[in-house]
Amino acid sequence: GAGVSQTPSNKVTEKGKYVELRCDPISGHTALYWYRQSLGQGPEFLIYFQGTGAADDSGLPNDRFFAVRPEGSVSTLKIQRTERGDSAVYLCASSLRDRADGYTFGSGTRLTVV
């Protein structure tokens, strides 16, 4: 596609529920990143994929968070037993090479846990 697409754009869920957030990167981009942006803060790194594998998941806050990229394209960020503190905008970015100078960000998914 022309850009990085994230769906849904907004998600409201109840505390304790499970959610999935989807990212469609630019076609051919091998590197994919997830970031979380809390209110009034800058984005914080969550996880990085190179192809199908999670090369760095050091930013995932706890084991309720998990992400996959089974075919090396679309990625899904999964959050179990959601908590109110998980409310944030989740941003996805992709790049053609493993170089930060080539990032393209999606518009994000705004997750609200009530």
Add this chain to the structure above:
Amino acid sequence: AQSVTQLGSHVSVSEGALVLLRCNYSSSVPPYLFWYVQYPNQGLQLLLKYTTGATLVKGINGFEAEFKKSETSFHLTKPSAHMSDAAEYFCAVSDGLGFGNEKLTFGTGTRLTIIP
């Protein structure tokens, strides 16, 4: 570990006046430095970047920034503010080693308001 400090969470300038947004970083290796702009309900858009070479870099919409290693700074400037510049601006750093996984560390952002 890398970090970014943006001085001033809110900056207001008059239309036509100089814009100066401050960014200082810490990095144990030569950094790659970035400025991103975020308009309401939109994703991050790259304004400009420094990787290697010329320390004064020019970006989109008339913005520029200068990498000053001795001051560990990468301040963003624009000679004449326009109403359309009102947005949130983020400075970011990556380690620039080129070995893959160049995750970004962002500052907390500066909200720029333009006064008519």
